[in-house]
Amino acid sequence: MANGLIYGVLLDGEGGGKTLDWTGVKSWKPEKGELWLHLDYSVYEVKEWLFHESALDVSVAETLLSSESRPRFSLLDSGVLMAWRGVNLNPDAERDDMVAIRMWREEGRLITTLQRDLMSINEVVNALAKGRGPKTIGELLVDMADKMVWKIGELVDGFDEDMSELESRVIENVNFSLKSELSVLRREVISLRRYIGPQREALMRFSVEKLNWLEQNDRILLREVVDRVTRALEELEVLRERASVTQEELQNRISEELNNRMYVLSIITAIFLPLGFLTGLLGINVGGIPGADNPSAFRYFLLGLVIIIVLQLILFKWRKWF
Known part of the structure; x- marks a missing residue:
């Protein structure tokens, strides 16, 4: 060889x-x-x-x-x-x-x-x-x-x-x-x-x-x-x-999977967008914030956020978004 x-x-x-x-x-x-x-x-x-x-x-x-x-x-x-x-x-x-x-x-x-x-x-x-x-x-x-x-x-x-x-x-x-x-x-x-x-x-x-x-x-x-x-x-x-x-x-x-993930993220964003707006609005450090002197205002505010979330979920379900 x-x-x-x-x-x-x-x-x-x-x-x-x-x-x-x-x-x-x-x-x-x-x-x-x-x-x-x-x-x-x-x-x-x-x-x-x-x-x-x-x-x-x-x-x-x-x-x-x-x-x-x-x-x-x-x-x-x-x-x-x-x-x-x-x-x-x-x-x-x-x-x-x-x-x-x-x-x-x-x-x-x-x-x-x-x-x-x-x-x-x-x-x-x-x-x-x-x-x-x-x-x-x-x-x-x-x-x-x-x-x-x-x-x-x-x-x-x-x-x-x-x-x-x-x-x-x-x-x-x-x-x-x-x-x-x-x-x-x-x-x-x-x-x-x-x-x-x-x-x-x-x-x-x-x-x-x-x-x-x-x-x-x-x-x-x-x-x-x-x-x-x-x-x-x-x-x-x-x-x-x-x-x-x-x-x-x-x-x-793969595209469908990515779209599904983007859809979930969009729903989450849609839910927390108004919540973030309200908390940001009430969190500014200036005078005249509603409920600043009321000890129960924070509980009422949280209850209002929960109600907004429930209403959003009802709206999304009615529009068949999920």
């Missing part, structure tokens, strides 16, 4: 393969069998090999070493160049932070490059180690696409569960923190959809191209993969709409 060669497998055509190191890779000839090279493009030895020893066109080598790549399918004279995105299941990874993998398929050889670990690739390697993996390069590519799309579907199902939970919480209780949670989920859905759309187009192009190294069974499975990624894309679109509707509903409920 330190030299950039993550996996080097010479397929045996029976579902297994022989593991090769750099020495075996450099001595490989097409007549020895189909070879799959899985490389870390950030390692210097990989860059040197791709540019100077792989016999690849410079533009192909540059694409395999690109740090940013949009899902694509390009049929060239000497082979097929593809780029896909897989779910990032590495520790502490963001759900919408997908891992890019670039692929070059030519006669007898498949070269794939990435920088971060991708669980779908590891599953293919484990199957090859047990002798139950793909038998050809074409089957290997379809198997990789199938496992990536399954992981995408599981991620979309997780988004759907989170969305259902947020919808329930919005209905049950108005919480200002829900607004930020909805915004995060909506951002994740939009970000994932930005990758899945081009990936569907790339897989669809892959499934319809007349490639002589792709068997009929592989084409059938690839069409199923395209159908699944299409459904995932449609579910993402529905999730985005649900998030928008839920966010609007939450905003309406």
